[in-house]
Amino acid sequence: MNKSKVLMTRSHLEAHDRGVKYILRKLVEGGFEVVYTPFREIKEIYEIAMEEDVDIIGLSCSATNSLYIVSALMEIFEKKQENFPVIIGGVVPNMDIPKLKEMGIKEVFGPGSDPDEIVEFFKNIMGNSPRN
Amino acid sequence: MYKEDILEDAKSCEREWEKKSKKIYEKKMGVNLSGFKTNSNIPIKYVYGPQDVNEQSENFGMPGVYPYTRGLYPLTYQYTPWMTQFLHGYGLPDHTRERMEKLLKEGMAAGKGVLAFNVECDLATAHGYDPDSNLVKGAVGVSGVTVSKMEDLEILFNGFDLTKTRVVLTTKGINDLAILGMYIVYGKKRGYEPDMLMGQSQNRVKNSFITSNVRGFLPQNQLKLQVELIKYATLNMPNWNHTNLCGYNLRETGITAVQEVAFTLAEAIELIEEGIRAGLDPDDFVSRFSTQLAIGMDFFEEVVKFRAFRKIWAKVMKERFNCKKEKSFMLRVHAHTAGSSLTAQQPLNNVIRTTLEALSAALGGVQSMHTSSYDEAINLPSEEAVTTALRVNQILQHESGITRVSDPLGGSYFIESLTGQMEEEILKIINEIEERGGFTKCMVTGWFKELMETESYTWREKVRKGEITIVGLNKYKKEEEFDVPVFTLEQEKTEKIAIERIKKWKQNRNNSAVESALSKVKERAKEFETIEQAGILMPAVLEAMEAKCTIGEVTEVLFETLGTVYP
Numbered sequence: 001m002n003k004s005k006v007l008m009t010r011s012h013l014e015a016h017d018r019g020v021k022y023i024l025r026k027l028v029e030g031g032f033e034v035v036y037t038p039f040r041e042i043k044e045i046y047e048i049a050m051e052e053d054v055d056i057i058g059l060s061c062s063a064t065n066s067l068y069i070v071s072a073l074m075e076i077f078e079k080k081q082e083n084f085p086v087i088i089g090g091v092v093p094n095m096d097i098p099k100l101k102e103m104g105i106k107e108v109f110g111p112g113s114d115p116d117e118i119v120e121f122f123k124n125i126m127g128n129s130p131r132n
Numbered sequence: 133m134y135k136e137d138i139l140e141d142a143k144s145c146e147r148e149w150e151k152k153s154k155k156i157y158e159k160k161m162g163v164n165l166s167g168f169k170t171n172s173n174i175p176i177k178y179v180y181g182p183q184d185v186n187e188q189s190e191n192f193g194m195p196g197v198y199p200y201t202r203g204l205y206p207l208t209y210q211y212t213p214w215m216t217q218f219l220h221g222y223g224l225p226d227h228t229r230e231r232m233e234k235l236l237k238e239g240m241a242a243g244k245g246v247l248a249f250n251v252e253c254d255l256a257t258a259h260g261y262d263p264d265s266n267l268v269k270g271a272v273g274v275s276g277v278t279v280s281k282m283e284d285l286e287i288l289f290n291g292f293d294l295t296k297t298r299v300v301l302t303t304k305g306i307n308d309l310a311i312l313g314m315y316i317v318y319g320k321k322r323g324y325e326p327d328m329l330m331g332q333s334q335n336r337v338k339n340s341f342i343t344s345n346v347r348g349f350l351p352q353n354q355l356k357l358q359v360e361l362i363k364y365a366t367l368n369m370p371n372w373n374h375t376n377l378c379g380y381n382l383r384e385t386g387i388t389a390v391q392e393v394a395f396t397l398a399e400a401i402e403l404i405e406e407g408i409r410a411g412l413d414p415d416d417f418v419s420r421f422s423t424q425l426a427i428g429m430d431f432f433e434e435v436v437k438f439r440a441f442r443k444i445w446a447k448v449m450k451e452r453f454n455c456k457k458e459k460s461f462m463l464r465v466h467a468h469t470a471g472s473s474l475t476a477q478q479p480l481n482n483v484i485r486t487t488l489e490a491l492s493a494a495l496g497g498v499q500s501m502h503t504s505s506y507d508e509a510i511n512l513p514s515e516e517a518v519t520t521a522l523r524v525n526q527i528l529q530h531e532s533g534i535t536r537v538s539d540p541l542g543g544s545y546f547i548e549s550l551t552g553q554m555e556e557e558i559l560k561i562i563n564e565i566e567e568r569g570g571f572t573k574c575m576v577t578g579w580f581k582e583l584m585e586t587e588s589y590t591w592r593e594k595v596r597k598g599e600i601t602i603v604g605l606n607k608y609k610k611e612e613e614f615d616v617p618v619f620t621l622e623q624e625k626t627e628k629i630a631i632e633r634i635k636k637w638k639q640n641r642n643n644s645a646v647e648s649a650l651s652k653v654k655e656r657a658k659e660f661e662t663i664e665q666a667g668i669l670m671p672a673v674l675e676a677m678e679a680k681c682t683i684g685e686v687t688e689v690l691f692e693t694l695g696t697v698y699p
Contacts, residue, residue: 012698013255013271015304015344018386018472021585022592038345040267063255065623068270091476093511093618111476111509112605115596 003033004126007049010060011069012038019089019111020060023118027058030119042072049084056125062090067099074103085125089113134182142182149179171430172388174553180545185552192548195497195538199446201439201551202539203497204462209535214493215242215500216525217466219302221252221277222512223626225287228277231515232288238519239526242500246330248298250502251288252276258303259346260691262684263630273626275512276302279311280630280682281637285318294324299331300376304340306348308333309361310686313673332373332422335361336381338572339399341699342580343381350695351572357694358403359410359663364670366407366417373422375403380468382580383426386588389437390554392426394561395571395580397444401562402571404453410666418449419459425498426470427489433554434489436547438465438496440554466500467493474509478604479616482506487524494528495541501525507616514619634682641680649679650689657693 008024010017024034035052039045049057061069066088077083088100089109097108106125109118134142150165157163167177177184195203218240221228232249242248252258254276256268262280263272272278279285279301289299301311312333316326335358341348348354358375365374379396383389400421404414425441427434445463449455469489474482483506490503503521505513513521529535541547565574574580594600601607649672656672659665676686 011255011271012345012347013259013268015340015346015381017345018588018592022589025589042269063275065270065274068623072269091509091511093620094615095618112602115592 003031004056004122005033005035005052005054006056006058006122007045007052007054008034008036008058008060009045009048010038010062011064012040014038014060014062014064016062016090017060019062020058023058023089023115026115026119027122030123032119032122042069043076045073046076046080046082050082054084056122057084057086058122059086059088060090061088061092066090066092067096070100070103070105077104087118087121087125089118134186139183139186146181146183153178170389170433170550171428172390172433172554172557174390174433174550174557176546176550180549182545184545184549192543195542198450198458198461199443200462201443202542204442204464204499206538208497208538209494209529210538212243213241213529213535214498214525215248215466216240216522217242217248217250217298217300217500217502218518218522219250219252219468219502220518221254221302222275223273223277223621224629225277225279225284227273227621227626229288231518234515235518235522238522240522242298246296246298247292248300248500249288250300250302251279252302254278257307257683260303260307260684260687262634262682263627264634265684270623270627272630273621273623278626278630280634280684282314282318282321282677282680283633283637285314289318290322294319294322295328295330297330299329300334302334304344304346305334305336306340306346307683307687308335308337309357309670309673309690310677310681310683312361312365313670313677313686314683316674317677326368326372327370329369330371332376333361333365334378335375336378338575339378339381341697342575342584343378343385345699347691348697348699349691350697351576353694355403355406355572356660356663356666357669357690359406359666360660360669362403362407362417363410363412363666365420366412367667373420374417375421377421377423379423379425380470382584383428384470384472385584386472386591387584388587389426389428389430389433390557391561391583391587393437393441393444393554394558394565396423396425397441397448397558398562398565398574399571400445401448401452401566406663408453409663411664414449414453415455415457415460418453418455419457419462421463422466423463424466424468427467427493428470429473429485429489431488431492432547432550434492435496435541436550436554438467438493438498439547439551440558441465442497443551444555444558464500465498466502467496467498468502469493469504471504471508474504474506475602475605476509477613478610479506479510481604482509483520483524486521487528490524490528491532491534494534495539497539507619510616510618512619512621514617516617517619637680637682645679646676646681646685649676649681650685652676653686654689654693657690 196206255271257279261268337354340346362374365372377396379392383392446461449460469486503524505517505521507517653672656669
């Protein structure tokens, strides 16, 4: 059976990467294949996801503006008629979370989230994903 | 140091303690009497006595006396409390100026008659881009203030006496020549010569490459740029700290306190050697290194870290670099409470964490401090949270009484013993780095990164398994989280204004003068082949700033010429 594939990414401007690097190792331990590449322009998230043919995108936002990145990303998805489930991790203000979910983000995991719960969430998404 | 009979007495007391402990704890409770380890994995005993420090005790010394283990000055905080230097900045320079004024009003202080602004630049500026670059969309004004042109400095600093204002523009260090150049030209416009200016450059391009995912120049060129700045500042700006040795960023990647100090000192040693190759006398520039260490939660280890740091520095400058001037031995330290120790859960607990960390740095005798705001794991700090963080310092300084005695923990058997152990462990790692070819080599081979990632993963796994307790996160959890007010910035509006302003700036200057200034920078950078040529580049950077170039423009030219590497 093919492993499910995840793109873990963050802006090239993000210095904070302890979280994303830890979670990507937990995903690998949990049986996922993981590609980790930072993006310089938002359209690269889409391009890498297509090129690598991933099933899920994990986006790490700790300093950068997640509302801005996500709205631009969703615009690209719509234009290209493609969709990837996107999960966010990092430092995201509570009040932004409903807006992010409204835009289509599956879940937002803040600092100190339980890593087992995160891996479980990725697995559940795979269970429901049309791409599976 | 101790008389024979006192030592014998102490040893017999210890034997009795052991006997009793074995009887009560080992036999009845099954406790292992070998003791715990510090966060840096240094074994410590359950209790200490004179026998543990007998060999080092003659070196306890006094504050203000070489090797300065007990503090840099004879008196520590009795009359000059540590400076409160808060890293701050967001949005447009106008926003940040407002925050600066508020911090001053709340009592942020750098000493008698001196102001200090430690201004954090936004993600775009920090990474060397102007706000109109395509690569920084959604990042302008985020995590700091947008600074790209002279006008921004005017908004930030007009009205302040620059001979009494310590200015730091914090970036990742890749554009420090341009930023320093711009500040010098700004100063000149206001009638201040470079030798009248006080402040600091970050000048830590290698450190940022390792810790902050920042693009760097080719490794051999990174060293050249750092030495260029050191040389310019040494010859022209006696009140300027040319390089910030940033242990803080190293530590925040997950490494231990021992590794933090060792890596930091290894970088300093390499830079000093390169500075000497560039024709400088260490006595003329080593006292203008500034340092910034993190303060973590292992209270006593953190106290001791500052003592060991100062001690090793003094010895290295005297014994290895043959410095003669007293100030060369005296390492001034700025400490920054660890952002990574804060939790998003039950955020008010962070005030307690920060207070403990600040207390350990104060007992370790630092010169200056930044204390984190309790909401830092949630968002950019709100004004209220920043004020509370400032109050941590003020309460320690004015209410707690800890400032009455210099090095109040000095002479403690435990503290002195641990200082010796820590010194030994730090020196071991410095030696290892040198055996591996030095700081730059360890950066290039990825050795630092590998260590950092391993340490960070191991720590997080221990938290997950509950082997390390973090209150509110994996113990004493609460279902209902306490909401704190969240600071917000109208980011898109800020970005729009910043882009409009830089466009206008570029329209209202002589663009052919800009072009020729930039090509001169390029030429000089190309000619800059060896460290010995240091001094060749800065004059061209200053001319570019006179010609109204932006920080991003000069930085791009340098990247084009000196090669870009991505982490």
